[in-house]
Structure formats: structure tokens, C-alpha cells
Amino acid sequence: MPLSSSGSQISRPVILQVIPSLEAGGAERTTIEIAQALTQAGFLALVASQGGRLEGELAASGGELVRMPVNAKSPARIMANALALRDLIRKRAVKLVHARSRAPAWSALFAARMARVPFVTTYHGIYNASHAFKRFYNSVMAKGDIVIANSQWTADHIRKEHKTDAARIAVIPRGVDLSRFDPHGVAPERVAALHASWGVPPGSTVVLLPGRLTRWKGQELLIEALTRLKQKGALSRVCAVLAGDAQGRAAYVRELQALATLRRLQDAISIPGHVSDMPAAYLAADIVVSASTDPEAFGRVAAEAGAMGRPVIATDHGGARETVVANTSGLLVPPGNADALATALGAMLALSPDERAAMGAKGRAHIAAHYSLESMCAATLAVYRKLLG
Numbered sequence: 001m002p003l004s005s006s007g008s009q010i011s012r013p014v015i016l017q018v019i020p021s022l023e024a025g026g027a028e029r030t031t032i033e034i035a036q037a038l039t040q041a042g043f044l045a046l047v048a049s050q051g052g053r054l055e056g057e058l059a060a061s062g063g064e065l066v067r068m069p070v071n072a073k074s075p076a077r078i079m080a081n082a083l084a085l086r087d088l089i090r091k092r093a094v095k096l097v098h099a100r101s102r103a104p105a106w107s108a109l110f111a112a113r114m115a116r117v118p119f120v121t122t123y124h125g126i127y128n129a130s131h132a133f134k135r136f137y138n139s140v141m142a143k144g145d146i147v148i149a150n151s152q153w154t155a156d157h158i159r160k161e162h163k164t165d166a167a168r169i170a171v172i173p174r175g176v177d178l179s180r181f182d183p184h185g186v187a188p189e190r191v192a193a194l195h196a197s198w199g200v201p202p203g204s205t206v207v208l209l210p211g212r213l214t215r216w217k218g219q220e221l222l223i224e225a226l227t228r229l230k231q232k233g234a235l236s237r238v239c240a241v242l243a244g245d246a247q248g249r250a251a252y253v254r255e256l257q258a259l260a261t262l263r264r265l266q267d268a269i270s271i272p273g274h275v276s277d278m279p280a281a282y283l284a285a286d287i288v289v290s291a292s293t294d295p296e297a298f299g300r301v302a303a304e305a306g307a308m309g310r311p312v313i314a315t316d317h318g319g320a321r322e323t324v325v326a327n328t329s330g331l332l333v334p335p336g337n338a339d340a341l342a343t344a345l346g347a348m349l350a351l352s353p354d355e356r357a358a359m360g361a362k363g364r365a366h367i368a369a370h371y372s373l374e375s376m377c378a379a380t381l382a383v384y385r386k387l388l389g
Contacts, residue, residue: 012044015384016094018085018104020071022052024212024245024274026174026300027100027124029054030376033175034098035063037377043384046092048085048104070104078106085111096384100124105140118387122148122172123158126295126318135161146383150174150298151319157297170383173322174298175376176367181279181307183364190280198270198284204239205349208285210278210301211292213246213271218291218315219256221338225291227263228342229349238268238349243281245274282308286356287348290314293336299323302330303371306363311356313344323371329363 015038019031032054035045039062047058048066058065066088070081085107089097097112098120099105105121112119121144129135141147142162147169149155155171158164179185200206207226211217219242229235246253253271260269275281282288288305290296295318302314302323312330314320324330331348333340348356 011093012042013388014044014046014092014094015096015098016046016048016066016085016089016092016108017098017100018048018070018108019100020104021050022047022054022058022065023247024053026298027122028052029300030122030124030174031100032058032061032063033177033373034377034380036061037381039063041381044092046088046094048088048108070107073103078103079110081107082110082114086114089115089117095388096120098122098384099140099144102127102137102140105143109140109143118145120144120146120148120383120387122150123154123297124150125297126154126157128294129161144168145387146170148172148380148383151322153295153317153319153321154297170379172376172379172383173319173371174300174303175373176300176303176307176371177373178307178368181282181304183283183309186280186283190277191284194275194277194280194284198239198241198243198272200239200241200270200284201237204237205287206285207238207240207287207289207345208243208281208305209240209289209291210243210275210281211290212244213242213249213252213256215252216292216294217244218289218293220259221291221293221336221341222289223256223259223263223265223269224338225341225345226265226268228338229346230263230265232346234346234349235268239270240265240268241270241272241281241285243272243275278304279308282310285310286353287345288312289341289345290320291341292318295335296320303367306330306360306367307371309357309360309364311348311351311359312363313341313348323367325362325366329359329366 038045045063048068096118099108121141127138142164149171260266288310290301298319302312302320314324315335316332326332331344333344
């Protein structure tokens with residue numbers, strides 16, 4: 001801890017982030033990146049969470065995990081967590097609370113109000129609101145003293161859905177670590193290792209769809225699009241990789257495998273599970289697909305793939321409209337439309353490697369100009385400082 005000129009310790013301002021778990025995901029990754037930025041700026045970064053596989057990275061960033069079951073959604077547990085967070089705020093002299101998911105946000109909101117400290121939320125996703133109670137449950141993400149929207153599209157949604165005053169919304173896009181996601185920083189051995197683990201035949205064009213294995217991420221849609229290309233005789237030497245954590249959805253994985261077999265694509269599709277080396281994964285691909293059927297508030301796949309110089313095919317909604325420059329760094333297709341996705345894939349496969357590389361280079365330039373990690377961290381800390389006065 002820093003010392004004053006007289007030798008006494010200077011206490012660091014304490015910021016508390018609250019997130020359900022520290023498994024793989026954009027919100028989790030952002031939590032760790034902000035913890036590191038806080039540490040470097042002289043703050044003490046606490047994270048209340050049940051923990052997960054990214055705990056080591058949080059510790060390496062300088063952040064401190066406070067283990068707490070904030071992932072629980074029952075009203076009784078939410079209130080118990082609120083009291084525990086209130087006590088934590090008082091004990092550790094927390095100056096500001098930042099919530100990143102709905103159930104813990106309710107606990108954090110109550111705790112922050114009881115402790116009389118500023119409360120910030122980040123609207124990481126576009127939450128379904130099929131009935132009035134769900135809309136009320138979602139509304140906590142718009143109750144921050146400042147609400148951070150991770151794209152302009154998200155900000156527009158917040159204003160429309162929650163009637164939030166625009167003055168309380170700060171648009172801070174998700175940042176990409178351009179030193180980590182750097183095409184020149186990945187050794188060929190890392191790419192070769194992934195090709196081997198994925199079972200990519202030599203000379204194949206690799207189409208990568210990264211993302212947790214859940215229906216709305218569009219893995220089935222990609223298989224159907226590949227089927228259409230195969231029916232037209234336009235699917236020669238293509239290996240499609242559906243990379244992502246199933247998070248317990250074994251039945252869905254079996255569905256994907258059965259569908260690939262039914263369409264006679266089992267030799268052209270790999271489902272390797274969680275991939276930890278994502279920079280190498282993007283570089284191991286020739287084309288990256290983000291086929292989400294529901295809007296992505298930001299959509300880090302398109303941004304990270306762009307940073308790695310890879311052309312992207314993304315669904316034409318949500319944050320992808322901002323991270324992908326249509327017909328320049330990639331292609332946008334209507335949501336849930338296998339025919340349109342097949343057409344886009346066919347067009348991308350018809351390009352020469354040099355033409356795809358030129359498209360990817362434009363993507364990296366776009367991401368570097370507008371979506372750097374440094375910009376995200378600086379803007380977030382500026383929000384904290386504004387509320388702290």
C-alpha cells in the first residue's frame with residue numbers, strides 16, 4: 001500500500017464490482033479488465049462473486065475476490081445477499097458499487113442505498129421481457145446512478161424499454177485487448193495445435209462459430225446453411241468449428257451432433273468444447289461467424305475476430321451493426337435466415353485468401369480505432385470519478 005511522506009499508509013479508494021460468477025463470458029472478462037485498470041489507477045478492486053475458472057486471472061489483475069452466492073435468484077437469497085453486501089461495503093469502506101447482472105444487481109442496489117454509496121450498472125445483454133414481472137426484474141439494470149450501455153444499440157434499447165433519462169446513460173463499448181488479440185502475437189505452433197485438436201484436414205477452409213453452446217447462438221443455423229451449400233455443390237474442403245462451453249447442455253450438444261449426421265456433415269463439423277486460447281482460435285479460422293438469433297448487446301466475437309484480422313459474417317442486429325462494417329470488414333445477414341447465411345458464406349468462400357485478408361485488415365483498423373481496451377477502461381474510471389466527486 002502507498003505511503004505518505006510521513007510514512008503512514010494511505011488508504012486506497014475501494015470499488016466493488018458484483019457479478020454472479022467468474023466463468024467464461026464478456027461480462028466476466030470485463031470485470032477482470034476493470035479490476036486491473038482500477039489497481040493500476042491506485043484503487044482497491046473488490047469483486048463479489050461465487051467465483052469460477054477466471055479466479056486466477058482476477059488475482060493476477062490485482063483484484064480481490066469476495067466469495068458470495070450472488071448468483072442465486074430467490075427473493076430470500078437476494079435479500080440475504082443485500083445485507084451481506086451492505087456489511088461488506090461498511091467493513092471495507094467501499095466508495096462505489098458496480099453491478100453487472102440482474103439478480104446480484106438487486107442485492108447490490110439495496111446494499112448501496114442502505115450504505116449511501118453510488119450505484120452503477122452495466123447493461124451487458126438484451127434481456128427478454130415476455131411479461132410484466134420479467135420486465136420489472138430486468139429494470140434493475142437501468143436503476144444505476146449511471147447506466148453503462150455497451151453499444152449505442154444498447155443505449156437506444158434502454159431508453160425505449162425503461163424510459164431512462166439519456167443523461168444517466170453512458171455509452172462505453174466493450175473493449176478489446178489489442179495486445180492480446182494481435183495477429184502478429186500468435187505463434188504458428190498455437191494455431192497448428194488447435195487445427196490438430198479440431199481435426200482440421202490439411203488444405204481446408206476453416207469456418208469458426210465461437211460462443212457458448214446454446215440454441216440462440218445459432219449453431220443449428222450454421223449447420224443448415226452448410227447443408228444448403230452442400231446441396232449446391234459449393235462446400236468443398238470446408239471445416240466448420242463450433243467452439244464453446246456447453247455449460248451443462250449435453251442434450252443440445254447431442255442434438256447438434258445428430259443434426260450434422262442427418263445432414264451428412266459429420267466429417268465437416270467439429271465441436272471441440274471450450275477453447276481457452278481464443279486469439280489463436282480466431283487466427284486458426286479463415287472466416288468467423290456470429291449467427292445469434294437474438295440481438296447481442298455488444299457481441300465480442302465480431303469485435304475480437306475483427307481485431308485478429310479475420311472477416312466476419314454476423315447477424316444484422318444488436319451491436320454487430322457497429323463492430324462490423326458491412327461489405328467492408330464483413331457481411332451482415334438477417335437473423336434466423338439459413339438461406340441468407342448460406343449465401344454470405346458462399347460469397348466469402350469464393351473470395352481469394354488475399355481478398356479475405358484485405359477485408360480482415362479493414363476490420364482490425366476499425367476495432368483499433370473505436371473499441372480498444374484502454375478506451376473502455378478510461379471511460380469507465382471516468383464514470384466512477386464523476387460519481388465520487
